[in-house]
Amino acid sequence: MRNIDEIDRKLLNILQDNSRVTIRELSERLHLSTTPIHERIKKLEKNGYIKRYITLLDPKALGKKLTVFISVSLSSHTKEVVDAFEHEVKKLPEVMECYYVSGNWDFLLKVQCNDMEDYHNFVIHKFSVIKNITQFYSSFVMSESKQTYKYEL
């Protein structure tokens, strides 16, 4: 976290909000010339602070209207079983996120589908056929109160 000063902090905050901001605009907002801005960004990329620049689409515009969180229990927690489950899950495009978690369940998955029919087919044909699942529980998202990928620095 340290190795980054106040200027880097401001730079990262602006970039998190808008990855297409021009270096020229950044230089004006931070009262520097374009050269140090350019060099700082390259350095932040090189040092692993900046992972990637992405475009966020609107899932609803694409017809993806159903988000489901699935909690999963596996029959065993050996490396083989856990790795095999993760491997299968990674291949499913409907699974946007998958976490190995502590507590009552072993995995938590975020799944994006078009609608309930699409989800039904996903569960029957793609998800429930994965080996070593002993139990799973679906929570349907009714509304999204907050969603951000920005860390306030």
Place this chain on the structure above:
Amino acid sequence: MRNIDEIDRKLLNILQDNSRVTIRELSERLHLSTTPIHERIKKLEKNGYIKRYITLLDPKALGKKLTVFISVSLSSHTKEVVDAFEHEVKKLPEVMECYYVSGNWDFLLKVQCNDMEDYHNFVIHKFSVIKNITQFYSSFVMSESKQTYKYEL
């Protein structure tokens, strides 16, 4: 979803992977001149397919090493109580995501903290003081098997 053709589909796939790709490079990869690429992107923005261009940082590089999912039950489900909870939660920078969900729990939150001590302070001073929470359950993320914000089109 429809109104977008094969070229738009490819455009969106590339942009999701890299929001800083130049129009020139897109035009070369899609065998078109820059003009139609530029026009298509503006149209996709205008029609709501493209929401925003963001920069993803590495939370670990920033010292944010603990991710927790919190399941929450509220004492009532009237609009007032639900809205008030959402309002409080939105103010907390540690809460990255918050969903109103069906099932055993009312809300599912994704929380990002530096470490367990930081999480402890978050729970004691910021989260558990929110009104109308009857019960909550923390699941700590041990590993992240998959995380993508890309919809394969």
Place this chain on the structure above:
DNA sequence: TGTGAAAACCCACAGGT
């Protein structure tokens, strides 16, 4: 680390097919 300037590169738009 920073500035300023120049070269290379890219965007955005006009006019035309």
Place this chain on the structure above:
DNA sequence: ACCTGTGGGTTTTCACA
């Protein structure tokens, strides 16, 4: 819906402080 050409803006690099 697409192409080419162009003026103006942007990025990237360099000499220098």
